[in-house]
Amino acid sequence: xxxxxxxxxxxxxxKDLAHKVLDDIKAPKDLGLLRCVQCGLxxxxxxxxxxxxxxxxEIIKRVLDNDETIIEDEVIWxxxxxxxxxxxxxxxxxxxxxxxxxxxxAIQKDVGKKQIESFMSFAxxxxxxxxxxxxxxxxxxxxxxxxxxxxxxxxxxxEVREDLGLDSMYLLPEAKETVDKTLEAxxxxxxxxxxxxxxxxx
Ligand code: SF4
Ligand code: SF4
Numbered sequence: 001x002x003x004x005x006x007x008x009x010x011x012x013x014x015k016d017l018a019h020k021v022l023d024d025i026k027a028p029k030d031l032g033l034l035r036c037v038q039c040g041l042x043x044x045x046x047x048x049x050x051x052x053x054x055x056x057x058e059i060i061k062r063v064l065d066n067d068e069t070i071i072e073d074e075v076i077w078x079x080x081x082x083x084x085x086x087x088x089x090x091x092x093x094x095x096x097x098x099x100x101x102x103x104x105x106a107i108q109k110d111v112g113k114k115q116i117e118s119f120m121s122f123a124x125x126x127x128x129x130x131x132x133x134x135x136x137x138x139x140x141x142x143x144x145x146x147x148x149x150x151x152x153x154x155x156x157x158x159e160v161r162e163d164l165g166l167d168s169m170y171l172l173p174e175a176k177e178t179v180d181k182t183l184e185a186x187x188x189x190x191x192x193x194x195x196x197x198x199x200x201x202x
């Protein structure tokens with residue numbers, strides 16, 4: 001019998017997409033991906049499937065067919081994690097979880113970074129304030145949605161907090177420093193920079 005060399009062995013043992021998803025740290029241990037019977041119940045309840053070309057059942061089919069092009073397909077970004085599919089699947093699968101893992105794969109391959117750049121202002125608020133304040137770029141829309149209530153709240157936020165017996169929402173310098181060190185240690189800063197670099201390259 002011919003002995004396989006290392007590369008051939010690696011190719012032979014290369015995991016298919018479904019197993020890559022199942023082996024991801026984000027995958028719940030009992031994720032029923034391989035048990036999917038393509039019943040389409042997920043699609044029937046999925047708001048993203050109703051309002052776009054996205055099809056929850058089709059996402060799973062492509063994963064099971066080992067169609068790696070799905071990682072680069074913008075359609076995976078139409079899911080908004082409502083978990084409705086998750087709650088109805090008869091075999092314990094979760095298109096929602098699978099999508100989260102596919103997106104992470106897309107981000108690792110660079111193709112997904114442009115999809116998450118609109119969240120960068122949230123990241124900036126963590127870097128600047130040490131907490132998730134509403135970023136400036138979203139405040140214009142909130143102003144429109146909330147009308148005068150938004151301005152009242154913004155202008156009087158500190159007063160409202162005082163009335164409620166709450167301290168300032170901003171962190172004390174020592175706490176901010178701790179958050180800053182943590183963000184550095186867990187690779188958050190590096191990751192944010194990588195995503196911004198992709199935006200700047202455009
Ligand atoms: S993921 Fe679940 S609900 Fe969707 S097609 Fe597969 S078995 Fe049916
Ligand atoms: S979590 Fe995503 S796939 Fe599932 S029902 Fe909601 S939008 Fe559809």
